[in-house]
Structure formats: structure tokens, C-alpha cells
Amino acid sequence: MSHTRILPADEAGIAQAAALIARGLPVAVPTETVYGLAGDATSGEAVAAIYAAKGRPSFNPLIAHVTDPDMAARIAILLPSALRLADRFWPGPLTMVLPAAARSPIASLATAGLPSVAVRMPAHPVMRALIAAIGRPLAAPSANASGSISATRAEHVARSLDGRIPLVLDAGPTAIGIESTIVAVGQDRLRLLRPGSVTAAMLEEAAGMPVDTADGGSIEAPGQMASHYAPSKPVRLGVAVAQAGDYHIGFGPVIGDASLSPSGDLAEAAARLFNLLHIADASDAPAIAIAPIPETGLGLAINDRLRRAAAPR
Ligand code: TXA
Ligand code: MG
Numbered sequence: 272m273s274h275t276r277i278l279p280a281d282e283a284g285i286a287q288a289a290a291l292i293a294r295g296l297p298v299a300v301p302t303e304t305v306y307g308l309a310g311d312a313t314s315g316e317a318v319a320a321i322y323a324a325k326g327r328p329s330f331n332p333l334i335a336h337v338t339d340p341d342m343a344a345r346i347a348i349l350l351p352s353a354l355r356l357a358d359r360f361w362p363g364p365l366t367m368v369l370p371a372a373a374r375s376p377i378a379s380l381a382t383a384g385l386p387s388v389a390v391r392m393p394a395h396p397v398m399r400a401l402i403a404a405i406g407r408p409l410a411a412p413s414a415n416a417s418g419s420i421s422a423t424r425a426e427h428v429a430r431s432l433d434g435r436i437p438l439v440l441d442a443g444p445t446a447i448g449i450e451s452t453i454v455a456v457g458q459d460r461l462r463l464l465r466p467g468s469v470t471a472a473m474l475e476e477a478a479g480m481p482v483d484t485a486d487g488g489s490i491e492a493p494g495q496m497a498s499h500y501a502p503s504k505p506v507r508l509g510v511a512v513a514q515a516g517d518y519h520i521g522f523g524p525v526i527g528d529a530s531l532s533p534s535g536d537l538a539e540a541a542a543r544l545f546n547l548l549h550i551a552d553a554s555d556a557p558a559i560a561i562a563p564i565p566e567t568g569l570g571l572a573i574n575d576r577l578r579r580a581a582a583p584r
Contacts, residue, residue: 275433277425280397280442288440289404297321299414299428301442302395304364304450304467305545306422307336307411308436309401312346315378318410322380324435327417332383333410334366334391334451338402343390346375346408352478353456359477362394364447365469368455381410391451397442413450414439420500420552420580423448423545430549448542449572454482466572468541499579500545502552502559506581508574510560518556520547525562528554537569544573548580 278284280301288298288309295317297310308324310317312335322329337343340357347369349357356367371377371388382388390408393399402409413421415431422428425441452467454474461482463471471482513519513527521527523535529547531540551559561577564570 275429275436275439277429277439277441280440284440285397285400285404288401288438291437292317292401292405292409295320297324297436298401299422299425299432299436299439300398300401300411301425301440301445302336302393302398302411303445304393304447305445306414306425306428306439307398307409308414308428308432309336309398309409309411311405312336312381312408312410313376313378315380318378318380321410321412324432325412325415325417327412329380330383332385332389333381333412334389335377335381335408336398336402336411337390337392337408338399339392342402342408343392344372346372346377347388347390348372350456350458352458352461352480355478356454356456356474357392360469360473361392362399363392363469364394364451364467366391366451366453366465368453368464377408378410387455389453395442395445397440418499418501420502420548421450421545423542427545427549444542444546446542447538448544448546449576452572466575468538468569468572470568470571497579498582498584500548500576501580501582501584502548504552504556504558506559506561506577508561508577508581509563511562513560514558516557517560518551518554518558520551520559520561522562522564527562528556531562531564531573537565537567537573540564541569541573544576 452469453465455462519527521530
């Protein structure tokens with residue numbers, strides 16, 4: 272493929288994106304969390320093209336994005352607890368891992384052959400318009416090369432996947448900035464597979480059942496590898512005072528070369544996280560140092576991403 276076009280996410284752009292997706296080509300589209308690389312979740316060929324563009328191992332399943340709970344119910348079994356969570360958090364940044372429906376049309380390549388399926392009803396109008404245009408669930412992993420920093424702006428996508436996809440729809444920086452919370456929904460308990468802006472406490476309250484957050488080291492969400500979101504240079508965490516050669520990312524009282532949030536606001540920090548990692552990675556500095564982030568609320572999701580960014584590869 273030659274080079275990747277970026278178009279505004281207006282009516283004409285969405286129509287072009289829908290036409291490409293209908294032909295089985297993956298297109299990068301904004302969601303409220305991060306940009307996703309969307310394709311028809313019911314087409315094995317379209318899903319294979321997503322894996323190929325990302326260089327992603329095909330044992331790592333994809334999230335199926337739906338417009339509404341009825342579309343979700345055609346691909347997954349919505350247990351009562353799932354309905355409560357959908358009621359509270361959909362549309363929005365919550366992905367539920369549910370038992371696949373008996374005659375689910377989702378391509379088995381998208382679920383990596385698992386008996387479960389990850390389902391999310393996004394809030395972003397552009398992603399919603401695309402799903403509606405195709406009339407089927409869209410599989411969409413984050414729109415970045417496998418293992419590298421997620422994309423919160425169209426230019427991040429273009430840098431990571433240039434020449435590998437035909438089109439990026441640009442709707443500006445994403446509002447939330449980190450990927451959806453992933454929860455596995457059981458009859459009487461929930462398991463947090465990936466922390467996000469919907470916190471364990473919020474899930475527990477809405478579902479009226481406990482949330483298991485234990486990270487037993489087993490890879491429950493197959494994509495939750497230790498090394499992920501990885502810049503090309505070493506990353507150190509919890510750094511209040513930088514060393515020579517660091518690009519220092521600040522937070523709160525730690526000023527740094529650029530700050531995630533001078534006022535110490537965790538939502539602002541989440542929204543800026545991946546952009547600052549992209550900037551730090553593109554800088555001349557040989558290393559990246561990041562200020563301490565509190566391990567509470569959204570800080571748990573931010574620190575989860577940072578630990579993977581800093582992990583040995
Ligand atoms: O915010 C988001 O969730 C974004 C936007 C585009 O929607 N998408 C996203 O997709 O982050 P991805 O593929 O980068 O991360 C999805 C995670 C992977 O770690 C994958 O292993 C896990 O979801 N997953 C998918 N299906 C699963 C399943 N059946 N059981 C357990 N984990 C699953
Ligand atoms: Mg990802």
C-alpha cells in the first residue's frame with residue numbers, strides 16, 4: 272500500500288471509511304479512549320488484515336464494537352450483571368468479556384478461537400456512525416503497531432502505521448486517552464482484566480458484586496503482556512529528580528520537561544499520557560523519566576500502562 276491518507280472525520284470522510292471497510296480494508300478511527308483500527312468483525316479476511324497491519328499475533332483477540340445492547344446480545348450472552356453494567360457505563364469506555372452467543376457471527380479469528388468475546392459500545396459519534404453504516408460489529412484494536420505506544424491523535428496513527436493502512440479519520444485528540452476498562456463478567460463475580468477510567472470501585476458499585484483485581488501473573492487478557500506501549504528508549508518510573516539525558520515527564524509538583532498535569536489532575540494526565548510518551552520518544556533525549564503518579568482511581572490505569580512501557584522487552 273502506498274501512503275496513508277488522513278481525512279477529517281466528517282460525513283464525507285466517514286463515507287470513504289465505510290467504503291474501505293466494506294472492501295475488507297482496515298481504517299483508523301477515533302473513539303473516546305484511543306484511536307482504533309476498525310474492520311468488519313464478522314469477516315475473517317477483514318480481521319486478518321487488521322492483524323497484518325498491526326503486526327499483531329493472532330492469538331491476541333480483538334474487541335467487537337457495537338452500536339447498542341441489541342447488537343451486543345446477538346454476539347454475546349448478556350448475564351444480568353452485564354446488563355447492569357451496560358445500563359450504567361454504555362456507551363462508554365467499558366469492555367465486557369462475555370460468553371459468546373450460540374450462533375455468534377463474529378469471525379473466530381477475532382476471538383482467537385476463545386469461547387468468550389470482548390464487547391464494547393463506544394460513545395464516540397464517528398465510531399458509532401461507522402458501525403451503523405456497516406450494520407455489523409466492528410473489530411478494533413488500538414491503532415498502533417503491535418506492542419508500541421497507543422495513538423490518541425491521528426498523527427500518532429500515521430507515524431505508527433504509515434503505508435500499512437489506507438486511511439485515518441481525524442477527529443482531534445481523544446478525550447479519555449487510555450484504553451477502555453476490560454472486565455470479565457461471571458454469574459456472581461467480576462474480574463478486572465485491564466484497568467481504565469471505569470474503576471473497580473465503580474464496577475463493584477454498579478454490579479453489586481465483588482471485583483477480583485488480583486494480578487496473579489497469568490495472562491488473562493492475552494494481550495496484557497508485560498511489555499507493551501513501549502517507546503524505543505529506556506523508561507524509568509517514579510522519578511522526582513531527573514538525570515542528565517532524561518526527557519522528564521512531570522506530574523503535579525514535579526515540573527519536568529513537560530507535565531501530564533501541573534495541577535495533579537489524573538483525568539488530564541490520562542488524556543495526555545500517550546501524546547507525551549510519543550513526544551518523549553521522538554526527542555533527542557536518550558532516556559525517559561516519569562514523575563510518580565498516585566496509585567489511586569485513574570492513577571491505577573495510568574501506572575498499569577507506565578509499568579508496561581518501562582518493562583524489559
Ligand atoms: O479502548 C479500547 O478498548 C480500544 C478502542 C479502540 O476501543 N481498543 C483496544 O483494543 O484497546 P486492544 O486490542 O488494543 O486491546 C484489547 C484487549 C487485548 O489485551 C485483548 O487480549 C483483550 O482485550 N481481549 C479481547 N478479547 C478477549 C477475550 N475474549 N478474553 C480476554 N481478553 C480479551
Ligand atoms: Mg492495544
